[in-house]
Amino acid sequence: MGKNDLLPGTLDMMVLKTLTRGTMHGYAIAQLLKQLSEDVLQVEEGSLYPALQRLELNGWIEGEWGVSANNRRARMYKLTPSGRKMLASEVERYRQMTGAIARVMGMA
Amino acid sequence: MLERWRRRLRYWLHSRERARLLREEMEFHLELKTRELMEDGMAEQDAHSTARRQFGNPTARQEESRETWMARWLTDFMRDATFAARTIRKQPGFAALAVLSAALGIGACSLVFSIANFALFGRLPVHDPSRLMNISGRDLREGSVGRSMAYPDLADLRQAECFQGITGYFQFMPASISGGGEPQRYWGTIATANYFDVVRPSFAVGHGFDAARDDRQGESPVVVLSYSLWKSRFAGDPAIVGQRIDLNSRKVTVVGVTGPAFRGAETMFLSDFWIPFSMLDALADVGMGGDHLHNRLNQWLAAAGRLRDGASVQSGAAELDVIGKRLSAAWPATNDDRGFYVERAGQLNPGMRRMVVVFFALLLAVSVLVLCTACANVANLLLARASARQKEIATRLAIGAGRGRLVRQLLTESVMLALAGGAAGYVISRAGASAIGRVRIPLSLPIDFSIPLDYRVLLFSMSLAVLTGVIFGLAPALRATSPDLTGALKDERAHIGPWRRFGLRNILVVAQVAMCMVLLVCSGLFLRSLRSAAKIDTGMSHRNVLLMGFDPGLSGRSAKDSARLLDAILAGAARLPGVESATLASNVPLDMEGTQDILSPAPGKSPVRVDIYSVAPRFFETLGIPLIAGEDFRGGVPADDIVIVNQAFAAQAFPGENLVGRRIDFYKRSLRIVGVVGTAKSRTIGEEPHPCFYFPIARDARGNDSLTGITLALRTRGDPVGYVTSVRQTIGKIEPTLAVFDVRTMDVQIEKALLLPRVSAALFGLAGLMGLLISTVGIYGVISFSVARQTKDIGIRVALGARRAQVLGMVLRQGLTLTFAGCAIGMLAALALSRITASLLYGVSPTDGLTFAAVPAALFTIAAIACLVPARRAAKLDPIRALRCE
Numbered sequence: 001m002g003k004n005d006l007l008p009g010t011l012d013m014m015v016l017k018t019l020t021r022g023t024m025h026g027y028a029i030a031q032l033l034k035q036l037s038e039d040v041l042q043v044e045e046g047s048l049y050p051a052l053q054r055l056e057l058n059g060w061i062e063g064e065w066g067v068s069a070n071n072r073r074a075r076m077y078k079l080t081p082s083g084r085k086m087l088a089s090e091v092e093r094y095r096q097m098t099g100a101i102a103r104v105m106g107m108a
Numbered sequence: 109m110l111e112r113w114r115r116r117l118r119y120w121l122h123s124r125e126r127a128r129l130l131r132e133e134m135e136f137h138l139e140l141k142t143r144e145l146m147e148d149g150m151a152e153q154d155a156h157s158t159a160r161r162q163f164g165n166p167t168a169r170q171e172e173s174r175e176t177w178m179a180r181w182l183t184d185f186m187r188d189a190t191f192a193a194r195t196i197r198k199q200p201g202f203a204a205l206a207v208l209s210a211a212l213g214i215g216a217c218s219l220v221f222s223i224a225n226f227a228l229f230g231r232l233p234v235h236d237p238s239r240l241m242n243i244s245g246r247d248l249r250e251g252s253v254g255r256s257m258a259y260p261d262l263a264d265l266r267q268a269e270c271f272q273g274i275t276g277y278f279q280f281m282p283a284s285i286s287g288g289g290e291p292q293r294y295w296g297t298i299a300t301a302n303y304f305d306v307v308r309p310s311f312a313v314g315h316g317f318d319a320a321r322d323d324r325q326g327e328s329p330v331v332v333l334s335y336s337l338w339k340s341r342f343a344g345d346p347a348i349v350g351q352r353i354d355l356n357s358r359k360v361t362v363v364g365v366t367g368p369a370f371r372g373a374e375t376m377f378l379s380d381f382w383i384p385f386s387m388l389d390a391l392a393d394v395g396m397g398g399d400h401l402h403n404r405l406n407q408w409l410a411a412a413g414r415l416r417d418g419a420s421v422q423s424g425a426a427e428l429d430v431i432g433k434r435l436s437a438a439w440p441a442t443n444d445d446r447g448f449y450v451e452r453a454g455q456l457n458p459g460m461r462r463m464v465v466v467f468f469a470l471l472l473a474v475s476v477l478v479l480c481t482a483c484a485n486v487a488n489l490l491l492a493r494a495s496a497r498q499k500e501i502a503t504r505l506a507i508g509a510g511r512g513r514l515v516r517q518l519l520t521e522s523v524m525l526a527l528a529g530g531a532a533g534y535v536i537s538r539a540g541a542s543a544i545g546r547v548r549i550p551l552s553l554p555i556d557f558s559i560p561l562d563y564r565v566l567l568f569s570m571s572l573a574v575l576t577g578v579i580f581g582l583a584p585a586l587r588a589t590s591p592d593l594t595g596a597l598k599d600e601r602a603h604i605g606p607w608r609r610f611g612l613r614n615i616l617v618v619a620q621v622a623m624c625m626v627l628l629v630c631s632g633l634f635l636r637s638l639r640s641a642a643k644i645d646t647g648m649s650h651r652n653v654l655l656m657g658f659d660p661g662l663s664g665r666s667a668k669d670s671a672r673l674l675d676a677i678l679a680g681a682a683r684l685p686g687v688e689s690a691t692l693a694s695n696v697p698l699d700m701e702g703t704q705d706i707l708s709p710a711p712g713k714s715p716v717r718v719d720i721y722s723v724a725p726r727f728f729e730t731l732g733i734p735l736i737a738g739e740d741f742r743g744g745v746p747a748d749d750i751v752i753v754n755q756a757f758a759a760q761a762f763p764g765e766n767l768v769g770r771r772i773d774f775y776k777r778s779l780r781i782v783g784v785v786g787t788a789k790s791r792t793i794g795e796e797p798h799p800c801f802y803f804p805i806a807r808d809a810r811g812n813d814s815l816t817g818i819t820l821a822l823r824t825r826g827d828p829v830g831y832v833t834s835v836r837q838t839i840g841k842i843e844p845t846l847a848v849f850d851v852r853t854m855d856v857q858i859e860k861a862l863l864l865p866r867v868s869a870a871l872f873g874l875a876g877l878m879g880l881l882i883s884t885v886g887i888y889g890v891i892s893f894s895v896a897r898q899t900k901d902i903g904i905r906v907a908l909g910a911r912r913a914q915v916l917g918m919v920l921r922q923g924l925t926l927t928f929a930g931c932a933i934g935m936l937a938a939l940a941l942s943r944i945t946a947s948l949l950y951g952v953s954p955t956d957g958l959t960f961a962a963v964p965a966a967l968f969t970i971a972a973i974a975c976l977v978p979a980r981r982a983a984k985l986d987p988i989r990a991l992r993c994e
Contacts, residue, residue: 025138032742045141046164049134050172057119059111065129071470075133 011043011051013094016079016087018059025074026052052077060086116706118178130173134166138301144966181209184513186802192521201976204495205885206486208527212878213761214572215536216475222541222565223468226375233369233456234309241424242374243274243411246432253449258442262300264435265411270424274413275299275306278376281660282817284847286354287343293817293847294337296381297372298388304332304680306414307373312338314349314364317384329360332382335368355383356695359843371452373412373453404442412453425450425923457814460908470945474630474875477623479576481879482618484530487580490522491613492893494588501588522581523574530573534566552914583612593959614926617890621930622937624883625967631869631876632959633945633952638869641862647788648697650733651852656671656835659817659844671808671845674818678724680838681822686831688823691730692805694722694818696819697788698861705801709761717797719790721807728752728785730823731854738768738783746804752783753817757799774801794950809895817849827854865950880967884974891923892978902982903990919982923975924968929965 018024018032029052030045056062060083068074079087117342119126138159145155174183196203231237244267245255258264262276277299281670297303312335318328331353333342342348352359358382372379388401393742415424426450431446496502502512503597658677660670674692682690720989721727725741734756751774758767767781792797824831832851839848852860895902902915942954952959 011952025136027140030137042162046136046169047164049130049169049171050176051609053130053173053176057112057113058116072136073132074128076137090554 009090011047011089012055013029013087015048016060016083016090017052019077019083020087022034023078024068024105025068025076027074030079047066055083058086059083113979116177117681120245121176123174126493127174129171130170130575131166133170138163138166147383150164150818158876165963179583181516184516188517188520189524189602190651191517192524195521196525199493199744202489205529205889206489206525207532209482209485209882209885210526211532211536211881213475213515213578214526214530214569215410215535215540216478216533216875216878217798218533218537218569218573219540220468220472220475222537224472225562225564227567230375230450230454232307232373232375233309233367235310238452239415240307240373240453241271241413241415241421241450242453242455242817243413244430244449245407248445257409257411257448258404258407259409260404261435261443261446262409262411263406265323265413265428265431267414268424268427268431270416270419270427271413272416273302273306273440274411275303275373276409276411277303277373278408279372279374281383281412282968283356283381283383284659284845285337285381291354291847292341293843294380296383297384298385299377301384301386303373303382303384306412308414308492309370310367313346313366314362316364317382325502328384328386329358330363330384331355331360332364332366333362334371334378334380336364336811344887347946354845355381356434358387360387364902369660374410385573397475399783400418404439409680413450419976421450421452456529465846470955471871472625474872477627478878478882479572479912481620481623481627481882481886483576483580483884484616484623484891486525486576487583488613488616488620490581490584490885491587492889494518494584494891496896498588503603505589511589515582516590519578519590522585523577526573526577526580527570529576530569533573534569537565590969613890617886617926618930618933620883620886621927621971622934624879625931625934625963626881626938626941627872628876629785629934629959630690630943630945630965631873632963633942633949633954633956634865634869634872636956636959637949638862638865639794640952643866644789644951646697646793646858647733647786649853650858651732652824652826652828652836652855653731654822655850655852655854655857656820656832656848657817657850658740658839658848659712660822660846667808672735673846674807676842677820677839680842681820681835682782684831684838686825689726690731690820690822691727692724693727693806693819693821696731696821697790698857705774707772707774713761716757716799718757719799719800721802721803724805727802727821730821731788732823733788734786736784736786737766738781740783748804749777749779750782750804750964751779752785753781754787754800754802756787756797757801758784759797760799788859794865819850821854880970884970887923887927887971888977890926891919891975892981895919895978895982898982899985899990902985903987906985907987907991915985916979916983920972920975920980927968927971927975931967935960935964 014033015029020028021032024032026048030043030048031040033041033043052061052063056063056077060080061077061082063075063077065073066076068076130852141159141162142155143150145158146152150158219367220505232240234240243257245257245261246253246255248257259276262274265455266274268274274429277297279297280297281296281298282293283296284293299317301317302319307320314332316332317330333348339345340347342365346767348362349359349364349678351363354360367383371377413424415421428450432443436446445837501514505511660673678690678692704717705720706717725740725743728740738752741750741752753767758765761772762770765782770781771778772781773779785802787797787800789795790800820835822828822831822835836848836851839846882970906912938960945954
């Protein structure tokens with residue numbers, strides 16, 4: 001994921017976080033990520049999809065075909081209980097990591 | 109984890125559908141994005157390309173998604189497999205040849221492996237078989253193991269603390285069982301009462317002996333039946349438990365029936381019933397005369413023990429060693445040099461194993477040779493094909509395919525072929541094993557050769573297949589992908605040439621012919637040996653002789669009753685119309701079960717090993733053994749100090765002397781020789797003339813001394829088989845409960861004695877035939893391929909005026925040179941190796957001239973025919989079309 005200029009694993013975590021707001025389709029997830037990051041994170045939108053597959057394989061999210069807001073067929077994703085647990089531990093790990101980096105950089 | 113795999117599997121099953129849906133999802137994304145950008149005021153064209161740019165490469169993302177579900181190597185492998193399957197399907201003839209070759213080779217090896225597997229890793233179908241041990245006697249002086257032991261020794265062994273329990277048993281117990289039809293003789297086991305607690309087989313109905321009670325003599329006359337006896341004799345009636353049946357005319361209660369898989373505590377020996385030691389006294393007159401409970405010299409028991417939890421085989425063996433030493437010290441007269449030997453139960457008896465291993469080692473060598481021939485063949489076919497595909501491969505290399513990737517793909521193809529061959533080979537080995545299972549050896553002992561094929565054999569076949577696939581695929585794959593691009597792309601074949609002298613393919617064919625030569629010489633020798641064995645003079649006139657066994661001892665008769673019974677049967681049979689002479693004998697020639705003794709015929713003479721027979725009057729007349737001097741035994745009560753000897757004995761012990769009337773010493777008795785008869789084959793067809801003693805049979809003889817009981821022999825007018833019913837009826841009238849067994853003619857008996865030469869001839873003949881088949885295919889394949897490669901060349905020659913005969917000769921010469929080289933090398937190898945077979949041949953020298961002349965001639969002829977087909981095709985080539993081809 002080097003070309004996306006993200007820390008490894010953070011995209012997955014952010015997708016999970018986004019889905020805590022409710023069931024949504026891929027495009028909506030991408031939009032929300034962009035909005036929340038205030039356009040700072042320049043992620044290739046396509047790389048969202050392998051990430052979704054990965055999360056689904058691990059059973060952290062569940063995809064289902066449903067109908068989008070403008071009545072189009074779309075695959076809607078929702079967080080599973082084990083995904084919620086995963087998110088919690090990822091957030092904790094992330095907190096430790098950034099804290100450590102901040103300390104090293106003398107910013108804390 | 110499991111959940112992940114389940115999701116993966118679900119994905120694989122619908123992978124195409126899932127890929128399509130992902131595409132749809134991505135398109136939906138792009139569409140929404142484009143619309144949004146357009147709403148922001150962008151032109152449609154620009155919005156479209158901006159959306160795409162921000163999205164990235166959808167195909168790459170799709171690949172990435174797929175790899176999430178499927179590892180890369182797996183995807184590659186599946187693609188290779190599909191491609192290989194397509195190429196193979198396009199050339200069914202080639203595929204069939206390759207698969208057939210591999211199947212024959214792998215089948216032969218798997219069969220041999222399955223036998224080794226059975227002999228070395230076999231397990232008994234009992235509870236926790238790894239803790240069940242076979243315990244046998246060990247002769248410390250000779251180092252031999254697998255010996256029987258005496259009952260008092262067993263009783264001492266049972267103190268061993270490493271074992272939960274040790275049972276002793278004797279598994280060659282004949283008994284006549286009646287009830288539910290005619291009485292029949294069965295083989296069973298007599299065992300200590302804890303037998304079933306130690307061995308722990310499963311039970312179809314009922315249970316085993318009561319360990320607390322069943323050792324006390326005279327108590328609890330009970331029997332456990334085998335599953336097959338229960339099915340065949342009692343129609344699988346579950347109410348059999350608690351019923352009383354007749355065993356040797358004694359009432360015994362059935363307490364249980366073992367499960368179908370369990371056939372006894374020792375591999376290969378079948379038991380049809382089990383009785384406890386408490387019945388020993390009641391049956392003591394059967395087969396085991398003498399004091400078998402107290403005499404330490406009477407070694408007749410096999411033993412098995414179950415290890416306690418936590419005890420290892422080593423600790424068990426060590427403990428038994430200590431007990432053995434203590435016994436040697438306490439009983440020096442009987443137990444000096446005796447120890448014990450422990451190994452996991454379910455293996456072949458260690459005494460027998462050596463012989464079996466030697467025979468199968470030879471067989472394995474032959475099978476490996478067949479497999480090598482097959483591998484050479486497939487490698488050759490693949491090589492041929494690889495060079496035909498050179499252009500395709502060169503193109504792929506040129507557009508950037510990695511060499512490793514291409515090699516892997518070619519290997520996938522050869523491994524797939526080999527795996528198909530492996531599967532077919534497994535089927536072949538199954539067929540072979542079931543053929544061996546049907547072999548009945550000429551002993552009346554209950555021996556079973558059925559070889560169970562388990563997952564190990566399948567695993568072996570398949571691993572062998574992968575290995576052969578890689579071995580025969582690697583060289584062609586490396587060669588095909590060697591980077592000589594320009595030449596191949598230009599379709600330049602100069603470097604292959606019409607006839608490269610030491611090309612890999614030619615070397616393979618020569619090697620193949622050489623191996624085939626060795627195999628064929630081997631089978632030729634065994635076939636010749638079979639012929640000469642069949643022509644050996646048995647010293648008897650074996651036509652029209654009927655033999656049948658019975659055992660008056662089985663029904664617990666008194667001596668007086670036995671004598672009356674024997675007299676009545678002999679007289680009754682002799683009176684039948686068409687019976688020319690009738691006699692009784694303890695055993696007959698070629699039984700393989702007679703007894704032997706060693707004696708010094710006179711002071712100062714070297715000891716002679718003699719076979720002992722006990723026979724009634726007219727024995728020699730009935731079997732057609734000529735009386736040379738003196739006279740036959742007379743009827744009535746026989747004298748106990750007379751003997752008839754054969755010429756072989758006379759020649760060894762007293763050459764040139766007249767023996768009739770002479771006295772010899774035999775175990776402190778003085779015997780008077782009353783007659784000398786011709787030498788008949790006694791134990792095996794192939795033996796040297798063997799000295800024999802014929803004693804008059806006791807009037808009340810029983811089967812005590814021989815497992816075959818008493819044999820009634822009749823010389824009949826015409827086919828002896830027609831007399832079986834009337835003889836059976838006669839015996840039935842005299843004694844309805846007497847079991848008659850082993851009914852056969854002397855011709856059949858001799859046939860059976862030819863089993864070893866026959867089996868070896870069949871096995872090695874088969875190997876030779878397979879080798880021949882495979883190499884014929886190989887020679888044919890290589891020559892026709894080389895003709896195809898030279899089409900242009902031949903076309904030019906013909907166009908320039910070469911005659912058809914010249915073309916024919918040129919192609920033939922190629923093939924025959926290869927064959928000749930192979931034959932010469934094979935001949936030398938065969939000469940060097942033939943010495944090994946000497947011990948298995950009958951009356952044929954291992955360098956038998958006929959074999960060594962006929963085999964190369966035959967091989968050469970077949971090779972010539974194999975070359976002729978493509979050569980004729982070459983000769984018929986139309987030069988115009990040949991030059992235009994491509």
